[in-house]
Amino acid sequence: MSWLEAEFDVIVVGGGHAGTEAAVAAARLGARVALVTSALETIGQMSCNPAIGGVAKGTVVREVDALGGIMGRATDRATLQFRMLNRSKGPAVWAPRAQCDRGLYRRAVRTLLERHANLLTIQGTVARLIMDDGRAAGVETLEGRRFGARAVVITTGTFLRGRIHIGTTTQIGGGRAGEAPTTHLAEQLEAAGLTVARFKTGTPPRIDGRSVDFTRVEKQESELGAFAYRWSHFEDPGLEPLTQLPCFITHLEDAGKEIIATHIGESAMYGGAIASRGPRYCPSVEDKIVKFPEAARHQLFLEPEGLETTEMYVNGLSTSLPAEVQLRTLRTVRGLEQVRMTRAGYAIEYDYYPPTQLGLTFQVRAVPGLYFAGQINGTTGYEEAAGQGVLAGLNAGLAALGRGEPLVLGRETSYLGVLADDIVTRGVDEPYRLFTSRSEFRLTVRQDNALRRLAPVAERLGLYDAPERAAVARRMEREDALTETARRTTIRPEQAAALVERSGTAPLSHALKVAELVRRPGIGLAELLAAAGAPIDEGGEALVTAELELKYAGYYVRERRAAEKLQRMGGFALAAELPYETMRSLTIEARQKLSAQRPMTLAQAARIPGVTPADLQNLVIEVERWR
Amino acid sequence: MSWLEAEFDVIVVGGGHAGTEAAVAAARLGARVALVTSALETIGQMSCNPAIGGVAKGTVVREVDALGGIMGRATDRATLQFRMLNRSKGPAVWAPRAQCDRGLYRRAVRTLLERHANLLTIQGTVARLIMDDGRAAGVETLEGRRFGARAVVITTGTFLRGRIHIGTTTQIGGGRAGEAPTTHLAEQLEAAGLTVARFKTGTPPRIDGRSVDFTRVEKQESELGAFAYRWSHFEDPGLEPLTQLPCFITHLEDAGKEIIATHIGESAMYGGAIASRGPRYCPSVEDKIVKFPEAARHQLFLEPEGLETTEMYVNGLSTSLPAEVQLRTLRTVRGLEQVRMTRAGYAIEYDYYPPTQLGLTFQVRAVPGLYFAGQINGTTGYEEAAGQGVLAGLNAGLAALGRGEPLVLGRETSYLGVLADDIVTRGVDEPYRLFTSRSEFRLTVRQDNALRRLAPVAERLGLYDAPERAAVARRMEREDALTETARRTTIRPEQAAALVERSGTAPLSHALKVAELVRRPGIGLAELLAAAGAPIDEGGEALVTAELELKYAGYYVRERRAAEKLQRMGGFALAAELPYETMRSLTIEARQKLSAQRPMTLAQAARIPGVTPADLQNLVIEVERWR
Ligand SMILES: Cc1cc2nc3c(=O)[nH]c(=O)nc-3n(C[C@H](O)[C@H](O)[C@H](O)COP(=O)(O)OP(=O)(O)OC[C@H]3O[C@@H](n4cnc5c(N)ncnc54)[C@H](O)[C@@H]3O)c2cc1C
Numbered sequence A, B: 001m002s003w004l005e006a007e008f009d010v011i012v013v014g015g016g017h018a019g020t021e022a023a024v025a026a027a028r029l030g031a032r033v034a035l036v037t038s039a040l041e042t043i044g045q046m047s048c049n050p051a052i053g054g055v056a057k058g059t060v061v062r063e064v065d066a067l068g069g070i071m072g073r074a075t076d077r078a079t080l081q082f083r084m085l086n087r088s089k090g091p092a093v094w095a096p097r098a099q100c101d102r103g104l105y106r107r108a109v110r111t112l113l114e115r116h117a118n119l120l121t122i123q124g125t126v127a128r129l130i131m132d133d134g135r136a137a138g139v140e141t142l143e144g145r146r147f148g149a150r151a152v153v154i155t156t157g158t159f160l161r162g163r164i165h166i167g168t169t170t171q172i173g174g175g176r177a178g179e180a181p182t183t184h185l186a187e188q189l190e191a192a193g194l195t196v197a198r199f200k201t202g203t204p205p206r207i208d209g210r211s212v213d214f215t216r217v218e219k220q221e222s223e224l225g226a227f228a229y230r231w232s233h234f235e236d237p238g239l240e241p242l243t244q245l246p247c248f249i250t251h252l253e254d255a256g257k258e259i260i261a262t263h264i265g266e267s268a269m270y271g272g273a274i275a276s277r278g279p280r281y282c283p284s285v286e287d288k289i290v291k292f293p294e295a296a297r298h299q300l301f302l303e304p305e306g307l308e309t310t311e312m313y314v315n316g317l318s319t320s321l322p323a324e325v326q327l328r329t330l331r332t333v334r335g336l337e338q339v340r341m342t343r344a345g346y347a348i349e350y351d352y353y354p355p356t357q358l359g360l361t362f363q364v365r366a367v368p369g370l371y372f373a374g375q376i377n378g379t380t381g382y383e384e385a386a387g388q389g390v391l392a393g394l395n396a397g398l399a400a401l402g403r404g405e406p407l408v409l410g411r412e413t414s415y416l417g418v419l420a421d422d423i424v425t426r427g428v429d430e431p432y433r434l435f436t437s438r439s440e441f442r443l444t445v446r447q448d449n450a451l452r453r454l455a456p457v458a459e460r461l462g463l464y465d466a467p468e469r470a471a472v473a474r475r476m477e478r479e480d481a482l483t484e485t486a487r488r489t490t491i492r493p494e495q496a497a498a499l500v501e502r503s504g505t506a507p508l509s510h511a512l513k514v515a516e517l518v519r520r521p522g523i524g525l526a527e528l529l530a531a532a533g534a535p536i537d538e539g540g541e542a543l544v545t546a547e548l549e550l551k552y553a554g555y556y557v558r559e560r561r562a563a564e565k566l567q568r569m570g571g572f573a574l575a576a577e578l579p580y581e582t583m584r585s586l587t588i589e590a591r592q593k594l595s596a597q598r599p600m601t602l603a604q605a606a607r608i609p610g611v612t613p614a615d616l617q618n619l620v621i622e623v624e625r626w627r
């Protein structure tokens, strides 16, 4: 082999959300890591909307954080607006979401990467893998630099043969607007015999905030003040939150829908320029108009792009219509009558590698030493990419260091486990994203208890430094102290009366342990302890977790049993004539896919990508009712 | 003509240093302006070293600022390290220079652009000009957007058919590392019959600051504290300076020189891959080794790239050697023995348009409505680009608005005037940058008095808003009050004795006006007024300017006369056998060019690009001595 500039344990290719987490994860294991990416300035770039978190995704961020990742820490440094989604439904299903300053997010990611002395960032576009006897043994860059490694993690996102579309006549090679696609590496991977396929995704236009009539749109303020929420479990006490900015809500109505309908044939997607599948749950506005023609209007969020600019992101209007049509559509929207468009939306088609070619460690089965993580595996979303990055980085690091067992997380411990199992075992037939319904463990796998679920894994692997270990210990002790107090403390009927009455449940006939009474809906742990004469001095997230662990104490066993039962019911027969279309308790995706594929057993249905555990549970009930 | 999305007075193509200033200048005139650039995220990007200012260049920044530009304001927001160069030579030739946080500089530029309500930024890569009856009438982007304009300013820097070289075997199309070159537009401009030529420039490798042994290099601290210097005349009182960082000095010595000499044939430049000329005064390290083999060592500055990263810029080591050789060379340098290279250096070849095709307004003579500014005109340097941007933007705006006379600055008012006159009248035969020797008015055209020189121009054009007008008035009043006080105040011999003695000049025999005594070297205005019993309460830059205006009161006339004399001496004969090589008072560039071209008269010598007014003055003396 010719000269290598340096040798590493792990080389990560790509500095997006998967790549940065993979690099940090391997570095935390003690591996010597290089992150090689096309431009150091774009490390941590958010390709599409400037927001992190949301339902299920927010939980992933916290799982990544519990495993030592950087997404939560970077979000804490860049949050411009914070919302706790699902607030009305109670803390068990709370879902944090943050809009971020796009530029400060990038800066934060870079700073956080550089905290790791054994992690080197290198600017370079990887042109090919160096192979050694069928194993991945390093990378070579377009700039002529060669680096050796025991394991290589590829996280090139939408860049592999990326092709940007705007309307049916404009096509530009690119991995993201303004950035070149990766072709050499794509060709080599394909030549190596891996199966490759194409997906597409899209992004909406951006607008000049100075041209919005804010008196005609609805304002949504940040809730950061109300929560003092920290994404990271490892708080940096000196961190000051940024100035919070509102976002704004408006709607696409008839006039805009008509323009889109008229020009639908000029959309890259509907005009035939793109054939590949896009993300069902981040649909383009063309999809919305075509698939839900009855919807009266579609909500749009105007989200700030950063503190240094008035540019705004038009969430909900992803499109590949010609730029002119995009502008005309925007101007039909209330508040945007005079709007100026700073960037046109576009769609992008790219190579992905069907993830059934991977092991659960994210290693490509056919090529030892080669790992894939992120959008390259057919997923979509920053958080999904980050989560895979952590798992691939840890496994690549463990293998490179020759350290024992690989790391495979169970579905019952985490959304990361669900994600890995779903894509590797069942594959994807459209861009994969996470939902709560994909998990059988929706009540016990929550955003608030990520540390309790995953800190033991991190401790075992040695991912934490001393202050982090101490922070984890403090948090666990605090939770334990609270549940212990609740178990020990007795509350008498007269002490509980007011709270019980407020909750609308039956009065107590005799004294009870607080730990028992707190299971009743509408009764909080702190207020119960106070009423019982054992008030606590400090709240915070430990209190949330302790309360939820007590409330859902029985659920873990119940969820587990239900999951096992589903598995045992694999032979449950599904008649060929089942009217899936009418089964309202199934998701639309499940109805469509079951109708099309008509599996013969529940086990077969379970292998269809997009049919979730929730769908399977509901299906059994629907089938029993139908019989 | 087919549909135009919008019509503007002025469209600026490119968001580098020329483009951003051109857009702001036209916007300040009241024009409706669009800045169309390939990626909004790279607006204000510094392609090479993260520093603004320096000798002559620092003065340009202040001239740009006096005309309402943004470079000084952005520098004030991003300065990590400040030095006043030429401090030992006294304030008349002081030259401010700032190292900047590259990312914060970009953010600042974007914020400053968006202050102008009539300036819209648009992400788009211009694919071609829209022409109307031989006039530039708008632009069309690769994304399919069309915009009309009365004037178009092209400021595409090194992007036109840019080609990146690393060693002799690696060539990548690119306008800057990681960014695509502009080809369509280049082809159209060439097809329009304009003369096109190629230059090259280069950039050094970047390194990981964590791998530097700082105990083995010399530290240079910021002088910001000592000066409380503000680049902008329009101070933002709320602006807090950033944390200041030191830079570090080390040297390339024999071991490194040997490596470069051994591998010189593998350099893109010396190995034949590049034929075009590079910047003489920002030479590659290969140039230094080949042209100055006798130099014992070459100074290198390690400059911070930003507060968010430990990456450093290796100023002095611009190179197009193969990456491997770059790394080996770096590791011979004291303090860099273990260094890790984050990016390889590279050279870039690009199209420029010989600027003799322009009028003094920066309009392309053959294409009405079309203006060129920046590196596209064969110059080099951020400040030179910014200065041209202001002039081109103002002239494009004036023409588009149909407002009277074009703006042409005289050589005696500014470096901007010198730059415009030099490149348009004499052309360039290598990348052009400014020096003090290019100006006949080195003592009266200074960094401290840019406002006095150019505010009247700005006022006449209406470039200032009300608070800016007030700031200018305050500064002028303060200077006037100081010079007036100096003219009115008499100082008696016994009052002046101590100061006069300290200065080593002759004792006073009778009372004098302070304005007269201050002309003596080594005597300051503030101390004189204090000694005369008329102490002043407030210092600042107004005091510097007032003092220098008094000290050099006679120079303006003297410099002007010398310049006129040179012009009158156009017929001064230059013998064919003049031994130019031996004329030590000429710059090396002048000696080489005069030897090669052997002009017959002084006027002919004056037309050779690179022969400065200082050279001409010295030449007359040398010739008279030789005769
Ligand atoms: C236009 C667009 C719209 C999108 N819309 C949505 C949406 O609506 N909803 C949603 O959930 N997700 C969306 N996404 C997807 C989301 O951006 C990705 O899921 C996420 O960024 C994937 O992360 P990643 O780390 O896999 O890849 P990326 O974030 O794409 O990062 C890839 C990295 O690899 C680098 N790279 C590429 N090739 C090379 C090479 N050869 N050598 C070295 N480095 C290389 C790149 O520079 C980049 O740093 C969109 C993406 C795009 C581009």
Ligand SMILES: Cc1cc2nc3c(=O)[nH]c(=O)nc-3n(C[C@H](O)[C@H](O)[C@H](O)COP(=O)(O)OP(=O)(O)OC[C@H]3O[C@@H](n4cnc5c(N)ncnc54)[C@H](O)[C@@H]3O)c2cc1C
Pocket: B013, B014, B015, B016, B017, B018, B019, B036, B037, B038, B039, B042, B043, B044, B045, B046, B047, B048, B049, B124, B125, B126, B127, B155, B156, B157, B158, B159, B160, B175, B176, B182, B185, B201, B202, B203, B279, B282, B318, B346, B347, B348, B373, B374, B375, B376, B379, B380, B381, B382, B385, B433
């Ligand atoms: C590798 C390198 C090394 C350099 N080294 C030195 C040095 O050592 N010393 C020195 O003084 N100077 C150096 N320079 C030069 C310095 O960077 C330039 O002089 C300065 O940046 C020129 O400013 P500009 O505004 O003309 O162009 P740039 O700063 O290059 O800006 C050009 C802008 O145009 C945009 N653009 C290009 N094509 C299009 C299009 N078709 N449509 C829309 N937008 C477009 C780009 O995105 C960019 O925003 C170097 C430059 C490079 C690239």
